[in-house]
Amino acid sequence: MMFEGEAEAWLGIDLGTQSVRALLVTADGTVLGAGTAPLTNHRDGVRHEQDPGEWWEAACTASRAAMSQGSSPVRAIGGLAVCGTSGTVLLADTQGRPLTRGLMYDDGRATEEAARVGMQTSWALPKALWLLDAYGWKEGRGQVARVTHQPDVITAQLTGGVVPTDSSHALKTGYDAEREAWPPQLARVGEVLPEVVRPGTRLGEVCRAAAEATGIPAGTPVVAGMTDGCAAQIASGALRSGAWNSVLGTTLVLKGASANPVRDDAGVVYNHRAPDGSWLPGGASSVGAGALPVGPDPSEMDIRAAEYEPSGALTYPLSSPGERFPFFAPEATAFTLGKPASEADSWAAVLQGVAFTERLCLDYLHYLGAPIDGPLTFTGGAARSAYWNQLRADILGRPARVPEQIEPALGMAVLAAYGTEVGAGAGTGMGAGTRAGTGLALAEVAExxxxxxxxxxxxxxxxxxxxEPYARLVDELETRGWLPTPLATHTRTRLNEDTIDS
Known part of the structure; x- marks a missing residue:
């Protein structure tokens, strides 16, 4: 089925940590073309940077590959959107040209700035303040620096000039998504903050120079995107109130849909504004597949791990120090209670530990009053493991779905399809609710x-x-002082209720 107009497909571009991915997708979800290009990470202790110029080169390579596939050429591209890693930020000049390297989401140098503004170091605002202090308000050529998010580099190149950022990427730079404005407390740095529009807003068109570099036809609409976590949520179809998408890769991210923001005084759960004006609450944990040892064949280890249910050891599998969700504990470290009987048992302990944390995240959302009774979807690289998927469903005690495509780039293709209908009015108050003139909500387009x-x-x-092992983990996390007692009590109450019901 095609939407109105002559467009046959939409392009989604995902700027990931390891690579850039592009997908060319039709209105019924058929993937016509895909492309990928690697990225180089510069790490040194807490420092983690990438070269913004490499983002553009990789985006060109991935887009050309996606556009060149298929048995027949695509007649037209309805539009494109770009997502990036949440919290990645840099400084650019007034023309959108990078002045610094990009500080990645997990760059840990802005500790003082994070404490000053009451945010986690993974958020963009502390890193932006660190950059402004480190490089000064002006760069060598006297040009005023602008705070810029990762996808803004690509959209500026595509359109041939500076365009607004989207409110999804701006959220971790301190943008107030409810008031849809920068808050008054950021007035001191207001002159370096970008203009912000809702995701799905039409930003401009692909210019001729970008068309030659990317293979994307000149004149293709460029639509404001969202963060990679939100992009994965769109790709999962989890957009109706109560639905949740669990993205499991190096770390674990849960994103849901709600008619209203989910309030959390602890700041563990935050709320993105959906293009249609509803809310996408969620949080990001530091547990995940990144805690698995490098070397063993995952498929073989999954088969062997099935013999250890439950594992003889209890593991809290943090991929890096510090926890952000389902509780905030910068001092938290990975731990294992008990001694695994074998390499396979150790592998099983990590898989189960991630699923236990996933369950605790859902318990925390229930504690906050978030709607969680809708369908649950698994996406992310770990969703390729059939065994882990089933294990997670078993530990969570609830059904789950796995989409055919688990790429954030698909979410951006969906957003591009949605946004090309509302883009002309978005950013001026239009776009809330359904697609202008079509009666279709974003959830319907995604479905x-x-x-x-x-x-x-x-x-x-x-x-x-x-x-029993889940209850032990909750007890251990509370004993260590990381898990607040009210949440631990709520979790045990739910666990007892589930046990009685079963």
Whole structure:
């Protein structure tokens, strides 16, 4: 099924940590072309940077590959959108040209700035303040520096000039998504902050120079994107209130949909504004597949790990020090209680530990009063593991879905399809609710373009096996002072209720 107009496909571009990915997708979810290009990471202790010039080169390579595939050329591209890593920031000049390297989301140098503004170091505002202090308000040629988010570099190149940033990437720079304005407390740095529009806003068109570099037709609409976590959520189709998408890669991110913001005084859960004016609450944990040892074959280890349910060891598998969700504990470190019986048992302990944390995240969301009764979807690189998917469904004790495509780039193709209808009015108050002139909400557009590959049902007997180790983990996290007692109590209450119901 095609939307109105002559466009046959939409392009999504995902600026990841390791690579740039591009997908060319039709209105019914058929992938016509895909491309990828690697990125270089510059790490030194807490320092983690990337070269913005490499982002553009990789975006060109990935886009050309996506555009050149298929048995017949695409007649027209309806539009494109770009997502990036949340919290990655740099300084650029007034023409959008980078003046510094990009400080990645996990760059840890802005500790003093984070404490000053009451944010985590993974957020963009502390890093932006660090850059402004380190490089000064002006660069060598006397040009005023502008705070710039990762996708802004690409959209400026595509359109041939500076364009507004989207409110999704601006959120961690301190943007007030409810008032849709920069807050008064940022007035001191107001002159270096970008103009902000809602995701889905039409920013401009691909210029001739960018068309030659990327293979994307000149005149293709460029639509404001969202962060990679939100892009993955769109790609999952989890956009109706109560639906959640669990993105499991190096770390774990949960994103849901709600008619209203989810309030959290602890600041663990934050809320993105959806293009249609609803809310996408969520949080990012530091546990994930990054805690798995490098070297063993994952498929083989999954088979062997199935023999250890539950594992003889209890692991809290942080990929890096410090936890952000389901609780905030900068001092938290990975730990293992008990001694694994084998390499496979150790592998099983990590898989189960991630799933326990995932369950604790959902318990925390329930504690906050967030709607969590809708469908749950698994995306991210770890969703390629059939065994881990089933294990997670068993430990969570709830059904889950796995889409055919688990790429954030697909989410950007969906957003581009949505945004090309509302882009002319978005940013001026138009765009809330449904697509202008079509009656279609973003969720409906996603449901037509997102294909579900697998439906998972929890196995009650397996769920029961993990009740005791999950309770032990909650106790241990509370004992260490990381998990607040009210949340631990709420979690135990829910666990008891589930045990009685089963």
């Amino acid at each position: 037509r373009m997102v294909r579900i590959r697998t439906l998972l049902e929890p196995r009650a007997s397996h769920t029961a096996r993990f009740t």
